[in-house]
Amino acid sequence: MTTTTTRRDFLRMGAAGASVLPFLKAMPAAAQGSDTMVVVIGQTINSLDLHRTGTSRAAYQVGINCYDRLVSFGTKEAIGGGYSYDYSVIEPELAESWTVSDDGMTLTFKLKPNATFWDGRKVTAQDVKWSFDRAVSVGGFPTVQMKAGGLERPEQFIAEDEETFVIKLDRPSKLTIPDLAVPVPYVINALEVQANAAPDDPWGLEYLHTTPAGSGAFKVLRWSPGEQLIYERNDAWVGGPMPALKRVVIREVPSPATSRALIERGDVQMAFGIPDKDAAELADTLDVFSTPVENCIHCLCPNFSFEPFQDANVRKAIAYAVPYEDIFQTAAFGRGLPLYGGSAEIPDGDIAWPRKTQYDTDLDKARELMAASAWPDGFSVPLSISLDLASWMEPTALLVQEALGKIGITVEIEKIPGANWRTAVLVEKRLPLHLENFGGWLNTPDYYFFWAYKDGHLFNSSNYRNEEIEQLVDASLHMPMDDPAYAPMIKRMFEIALDELPRIPLYQPALNVAANGAEGYEFWFHRQLDVRPIKVT
Amino acid sequence: MLAPYPRLRAVLLRCAQAIPVVIGVVVISFLLTRALPGDPAVYFAGIMADEASIEETRIAMGLDKPLPQQFLIYVGELLRGDLGMSLSSGRPVATDLANRLPASLELTLTALLLACAIAIPMGVMAATRSGTWIDHLCRVVVTAGVSLPTFFTGILLIFVFYYLLGIAPAPLGRLDFIYIEPDHVTGFYLIDAALMGDWETWRGAAKQLILPAGTLALFTLAPIARMTRAAMLTALSSDFIRTARAAGLSGRKVLYAYAFRNALLPVVTTLGMVFSFALGANVLVEKVFAWPGIGSYAVEALVVSDYAAVQGFVLAMALLFVLLNLVIDLLYTAIDPRIGFDAK
Numbered sequence: 001m002t003t004t005t006t007r008r009d010f011l012r013m014g015a016a017g018a019s020v021l022p023f024l025k026a027m028p029a030a031a032q033g034s035d036t037m038v039v040v041i042g043q044t045i046n047s048l049d050l051h052r053t054g055t056s057r058a059a060y061q062v063g064i065n066c067y068d069r070l071v072s073f074g075t076k077e078a079i080g081g082g083y084s085y086d087y088s089v090i091e092p093e094l095a096e097s098w099t100v101s102d103d104g105m106t107l108t109f110k111l112k113p114n115a116t117f118w119d120g121r122k123v124t125a126q127d128v129k130w131s132f133d134r135a136v137s138v139g140g141f142p143t144v145q146m147k148a149g150g151l152e153r154p155e156q157f158i159a160e161d162e163e164t165f166v167i168k169l170d171r172p173s174k175l176t177i178p179d180l181a182v183p184v185p186y187v188i189n190a191l192e193v194q195a196n197a198a199p200d201d202p203w204g205l206e207y208l209h210t211t212p213a214g215s216g217a218f219k220v221l222r223w224s225p226g227e228q229l230i231y232e233r234n235d236a237w238v239g240g241p242m243p244a245l246k247r248v249v250i251r252e253v254p255s256p257a258t259s260r261a262l263i264e265r266g267d268v269q270m271a272f273g274i275p276d277k278d279a280a281e282l283a284d285t286l287d288v289f290s291t292p293v294e295n296c297i298h299c300l301c302p303n304f305s306f307e308p309f310q311d312a313n314v315r316k317a318i319a320y321a322v323p324y325e326d327i328f329q330t331a332a333f334g335r336g337l338p339l340y341g342g343s344a345e346i347p348d349g350d351i352a353w354p355r356k357t358q359y360d361t362d363l364d365k366a367r368e369l370m371a372a373s374a375w376p377d378g379f380s381v382p383l384s385i386s387l388d389l390a391s392w393m394e395p396t397a398l399l400v401q402e403a404l405g406k407i408g409i410t411v412e413i414e415k416i417p418g419a420n421w422r423t424a425v426l427v428e429k430r431l432p433l434h435l436e437n438f439g440g441w442l443n444t445p446d447y448y449f450f451w452a453y454k455d456g457h458l459f460n461s462s463n464y465r466n467e468e469i470e471q472l473v474d475a476s477l478h479m480p481m482d483d484p485a486y487a488p489m490i491k492r493m494f495e496i497a498l499d500e501l502p503r504i505p506l507y508q509p510a511l512n513v514a515a516n517g518a519e520g521y522e523f524w525f526h527r528q529l530d531v532r533p534i535k536v537t
Numbered sequence: 538m539l540a541p542y543p544r545l546r547a548v549l550l551r552c553a554q555a556i557p558v559v560i561g562v563v564v565i566s567f568l569l570t571r572a573l574p575g576d577p578a579v580y581f582a583g584i585m586a587d588e589a590s591i592e593e594t595r596i597a598m599g600l601d602k603p604l605p606q607q608f609l610i611y612v613g614e615l616l617r618g619d620l621g622m623s624l625s626s627g628r629p630v631a632t633d634l635a636n637r638l639p640a641s642l643e644l645t646l647t648a649l650l651l652a653c654a655i656a657i658p659m660g661v662m663a664a665t666r667s668g669t670w671i672d673h674l675c676r677v678v679v680t681a682g683v684s685l686p687t688f689f690t691g692i693l694l695i696f697v698f699y700y701l702l703g704i705a706p707a708p709l710g711r712l713d714f715i716y717i718e719p720d721h722v723t724g725f726y727l728i729d730a731a732l733m734g735d736w737e738t739w740r741g742a743a744k745q746l747i748l749p750a751g752t753l754a755l756f757t758l759a760p761i762a763r764m765t766r767a768a769m770l771t772a773l774s775s776d777f778i779r780t781a782r783a784a785g786l787s788g789r790k791v792l793y794a795y796a797f798r799n800a801l802l803p804v805v806t807t808l809g810m811v812f813s814f815a816l817g818a819n820v821l822v823e824k825v826f827a828w829p830g831i832g833s834y835a836v837e838a839l840v841v842s843d844y845a846a847v848q849g850f851v852l853a854m855a856l857l858f859v860l861l862n863l864v865i866d867l868l869y870t871a872i873d874p875r876i877g878f879d880a881k
Binding site: 044143249 | 575582626636688695700707710825827837840
């Protein structure tokens with residue numbers, strides 16, 4: 001888009017639009033009509049195609065705002081103000097309706113007959129098939145995410161006729177339909193890509209990298225990597241209620257102090273993903289939404305490959321020594337939800353996760369447990385943190401270091417550069433004691449357990465293995481949540497995990513967004529800004 | 538054959554001398570980036586990637602080949618003018634540099650001009666009136682300039698002039714979003730806007746430039762002012778000045794034509810040094826003012842082991858400094874005819 005939009009075209013577009021920005025008037029605050037919003041973000045949008053290797057998280061928002069999926073999630077009131085997506089409600093986006101066969105193995109989607117791409121061509125089932133084929137074929141993150149919903153091979157996707165799209169599953173799974181509502185399986189204008197892509201690039205990775213081709217609510221008007229992205233509304237969108245905003249400017253401002261000055265002055269209407277500290281301080285003067293991130297826990301992980309941590313008493317002693325309240329106030333500035341001081345008893349049918357653990361800071365109990373362990377005189381251990389995540393990991397690590405010193409465990413803090421962190425913590429799983437922050441996109445406890453507690457799985461950085469957990473996760477992962485057997489299984493998983501403590505939950509983090517003159521913000525599990533429901537006041 | 542043009546010959550000679558330097562930089566930057574900790578294939582394959590997709594990424598990035606072969610490929614592409622693709626920005630490194638280097642240069646040069654405009658007169662006055670209030674003022678400004686870190690000065694200036702007083706524009710990079718960037722000719726917005734005759738945009742770009750350039754100027758002002766003062770003091774106490782005075786030349790003539798011209802040499806040397814460290818100090822200013830410059834680009838590339846981008850950055854910087862040294866040497870000969878250019 002950047003290369004094709006010339007200055008003159010852009011001005012003409014502005015002049016022709018229903019609302020005309022008073023361009024070239026140096027009054028930014030006055031220049032923003034009720035249909036234009038300016039947002040500042042801290043990260044860089046480095047591609048307009050989520051399926052490409054190396055696409056940054058901030059770039060996922062293009063997949064959300066510019067493309068449609070077959071289905072989307074509903075909306076509910078959120079803890080911490082504003083709205084949140086609702087995992088339990090599936091709503092149509094490109095699909096008008098869908099049916100699931102009795103055996104749960106065949107999903108049939110009817111597309112909206114009036115849905116069109118930006119170039120005016122009708123959205124067909126062939127486009128959907130091509131887009132899904134692409135997501136499962138290009139490798140990397142999109143392919144892994146598709147697999148989570150049981151979508152693995154192009155043969156599973158059938159374009160029955162122009163408006164009917166069928167998915168054949170290998171086994172029924174409750175995760176399939178929610179997995180169709182995550183940012184990855186978006187529908188691309190296949191013909192446009194095929195006409196423009198180079199012959200050696202059948203999936204159009206280079207073309208879509210700079211030129212989105214979708215049917216979504218917003219088009220990309222301009223994109224200058226490292227600076228800004230400008231969305232313009234697609235007035236022919238049928239995927240949902242027509243957005244109130246006509247134009248949205250996303251500016252990249254790396255310094256949190258600068259973002260804060262901008263939002264406080266009101267020159268921008270929204271600061272997305274601000275630090276906990278700024279959120280806590282701005283909450284009195286601006287609209288600050290601090291939504292606890294669903295299915296995400298900041299954990300302290302004792303690694304089972306480190307000998308002292310094989311002793312259950314040592315792990316419990318640590319869980320009783322951790323200064324939860326101090327960590328929650330110092331590292332998270334009280335944003336998010338505390339996860340300590342609960343009851344060990346889990347009521348029947350309670351499958352809420354993350355949940356409060358039975359642990360609280362109790363040094364006497366911690367010392368007793370240490371005395372009862374095989375390591376009564378303590379030991380020393382490095383506590384590893386990532387420099388990329390230092391904003392919460394560093395204060396947390398310092399508090400943990402101090403507290404464990406009191407029960408005889410000498411902790412040395414080891415800082416690991418961001419580029420090495422993933423290899424050390426998740427792949428080699430070699431860090432004896434470390435902090436970890438996994439959050440699952442699909443909001444079910446079994447999905448969290450699948451990634452974080454199953455042996456060998458990516459986020460099980462503690463090398464934990466428990467036969468019962470292995471069985472329970474396998475059995476519950478694809479089971480419908482209203483199955484009578486489901487809740488008891490989940491309860492048992494919680495009991496084991498919180499008793500054995502391969503991960504010691506510290507708190508549930510929040511995603512902070514400050515708004516000054518914008519309303520309708522909605523939290524999403526992907527932690528990126530969905531600009532579609534937002535209004536400017 | 539170039540004998541009738543000694544200066545041109547000297548310039549060409551200096552450029553030829555730069556070739557081994559550039560070759561050295563290419564080899565070292567290649568080896569150093571490979572020595573960086575971290576595995577870029579793992580990083581760019583994404584957090585959820587499995588072994589197979591990491592391997593695919595490694596092959597796509599050409600990192601599965603042995604190092605010597607990677608080097609040959611790199612040099613071959615370099616000779617064709619291809620600096621490779623940056624993975625973190627998703628664009629060719631050459632494009633990124635063409636966009637970002639002018640942004641940094643515009644900022645640094647403006648800051649240097651600003652610093653010179655303040656520091657040199659201040660240094661001269663402090664030297665001619667040493668011990669008076671102006672000398673003390675000079676000392677205070679210099680101490681403050683050196684001791685305040687740039688990101689602090691930057692945030693302070695934003696706080697006062699943007700947040701409290703509201704007279705500075707929003708610190709949102711090179712141009713407020715309501716302006717359209719001028720057509721790319723030099724990449725310097727002030728020059729490009731002036732070429733187009735678009736004075737509205739020129740004013741917009743100039744306004745955005747004031748605070749970051751001021752921040753950087755405060756930082757670079759100190760060494761220039763100190764050096765000017767010291768050099769002027771030395772020059773003013775020299776024999777030739779006494780002779781000039783004794784010969785009855787006017788104070789003005791003595792000060793500017795004799796003392797100042799002689800004092801300029803160390804000042805120009807300092808300027809060269811200041812320019813190089815100002816480009817480095819840029820990183821923090823760029824972060825604070827959301828300035829899309831080369832410093833923040835390089836730091837981000839380094840953090841994620843984006844080899845092509847880091848190599849491109851190092852190479853661009855090396856070429857820039859070769860050029861800078863050449864310009865400074867040429868300036869020497871212009872200032873002081875005693876220095877023979879081809880003597881070296």
